[in-house]
Amino acid sequence: MARLPEIERRGATMVVVGPAKPEHIAAFRQVTGYGGALYVDPSLRTFRTAGLVHGWASTYHPLAVVKGVKAFAQGFRQGARQGDVAQQGGTFVLGPGDRLRYEWRDGFAGDNPDLDAVVQAIPTPPARRGPEA
Amino acid sequence: MHRMDDLLAGALARLTVLDETGAVVPLKGLWAERPVVLAFVRHFG
Numbered sequence: 001m002a003r004l005p006e007i008e009r010r011g012a013t014m015v016v017v018g019p020a021k022p023e024h025i026a027a028f029r030q031v032t033g034y035g036g037a038l039y040v041d042p043s044l045r046t047f048r049t050a051g052l053v054h055g056w057a058s059t060y061h062p063l064a065v066v067k068g069v070k071a072f073a074q075g076f077r078q079g080a081r082q083g084d085v086a087q088q089g090g091t092f093v094l095g096p097g098d099r100l101r102y103e104w105r106d107g108f109a110g111d112n113p114d115l116d117a118v119v120q121a122i123p124t125p126p127a128r129r130g131p132e133a
Numbered sequence: 134m135h136r137m138d139d140l141l142a143g144a145l146a147r148l149t150v151l152d153e154t155g156a157v158v159p160l161k162g163l164w165a166e167r168p169v170v171l172a173f174v175r176h177f178g
Contacts, residue, residue, distance in 0.1 A: 007170050010168075011167060011168065012167060012168040012169055012170055013163070013164075013167055013168075013169045013170075014169070014170050014172070015163055015169045015170070015171050015172070016172045016173075016174055017150055017171065017172070017173050017174070018173075018174050018176070019173075019174075019175070019176060020176065021151075022151050022152065022153050022154065022155040023153075025152075025153040026153060037163070038152075038153070039150035039151060039152055039158055040150060040151050041148075041150045041151070042151070045148055046145060046148050046150060046160065046173070047173055049141075049144050049145055049148060050141070050145060050173060051141075052173055084176060085175070085176045087175060087176065088175060089172065089173040089174045089175045090172075090173045091170065091171070091172045091173070092145075092170075092171045092172075092173075093168060093169070093170055093171075094142050094145070094164045094168065094169050094171055095142070095163075095164025095165065095166075095167065095168040095169055096164060096165065096166055096167055096168055097142075097164070097165065098139050098142040098143040098146055099139055099142055100136075100138035100139055100141050100142040101168065103138065103141075106175075109175060118170060122168050122170070123168055
């Protein structure tokens with residue numbers, strides 16, 4: 001979320017998709033303060049097509065457990081779970097059009113992409129020639 | 134000749150998601166004109 005201004009400055013839109021139901025969207029906004037595009041896919045078809053990991057091994061991966069314990073010690077408390085808890089996430093940079101610029105698939109809970117790499121993958125629009133209108 | 138990863142972009146573009154009203158939103162329209170950072174998150178709660 002911290003990189004949102006940078007993402008938008010580069011002319012891209014942030015879109016978040018969760019493995020939950022439409023009625024869970026409002027609570028997610030409240031808890032995270034995220035005000036951007038936010039959708040859900042309760043069928044998980046988009047997650048499967050994107051090749052994202054699904055399974056209990058990824059939720060209870062040793063590194064996920066370590067990260068979870070650290071987060072808990074820092075005061076992070078998970079609320080009631082909304083959505084498929086065995087579904088892992090991922091981050092993609094797409095477009096314009098059918099182009100894939102960056103892909104990251106979480107290997108386990110707490111696994112995160114390099115945000116610099118995500119931002120760098122956003123294509124910059126071609127420079128305009130001549131004076132600005 | 135299509136690259137494998139652009140085939141994935143095309144495959145995702147053919148799918149749909151739901152907004153908070155339950156309305157169907159085609160993914161295609163989200164990155165047709167502008168790039169997106171598409172973040173699939175784990176369970177919301």
